[in-house]
Amino acid sequence: MTSLLGLALCAAVVQTAPPDRPLPVLRHLYAENCARCHGLDGSARSPEGTRLKGLDFTSARDMEGRTDQEMAQAIASGLFFGLRMPAFRSTFSETEIRTLIREVLRKARRGRPLDEPAER
Numbered sequence: 001m002t003s004l005l006g007l008a009l010c011a012a013v014v015q016t017a018p019p020d021r022p023l024p025v026l027r028h029l030y031a032e033n034c035a036r037c038h039g040l041d042g043s044a045r046s047p048e049g050t051r052l053k054g055l056d057f058t059s060a061r062d063m064e065g066r067t068d069q070e071m072a073q074a075i076a077s078g079l080f081f082g083l084r085m086p087a088f089r090s091t092f093s094e095t096e097i098r099t100l101i102r103e104v105l106r107k108a109r110r111g112r113p114l115d116e117p118a119e120r
């Protein structure tokens with residue numbers, strides 16, 4: 001009986017919660033939407049990334065200087081930086097952007113593709 005109640009509660013939560021996609025999907029969306037400028041490993045060492053001078057997510061020094069809030073703002077609204085980074089507010093929910101920053105961008109390591117799970 002308790003488990004039935006649990007199930008009913010879960011169903012209610014699933015129905016009202018926004019459609020935030022799980023981390024592996026967000027990793028895939030990074031590869032699709034961001035890698036052409038920021039590089040598959042986040043280092044922006046791709047030919048396009050070097051040209052655009054995108055932020056190097058694998059550089060602790062670059063990342064320490066930025067708050068999650070600033071980065072979330074940039075991802076949602078885009079940036080004009082000589083060249084434009086597009087706005088992604090219609091691609092990701094706010095929660096997804098936070099997860100992307102915390103679990104993907106902030107864990108970027110040079111040479112490790114961001115569409116693969118980070119080692120713990």
Ligand code: HEC
Nearest residue numbers: 033034037052053054055066070071074075081084085088
């Ligand atoms: C068209 C190229 C392009 C694409 C696509 C792109 N970016 Fe950027 N991004 C840039 C450039 C250029 C900068 C500016 C570099 C800087 O701030 O030094 C930047 C900066 C950023 C910053 C730093 C913002 C700040 O100043 O705090 C974050 C975070 C970021 N991008 C995340 C993403 C994510 C996530 C995606 C995919 C959803 C993405 N970008 C897609 C070009 C791009």
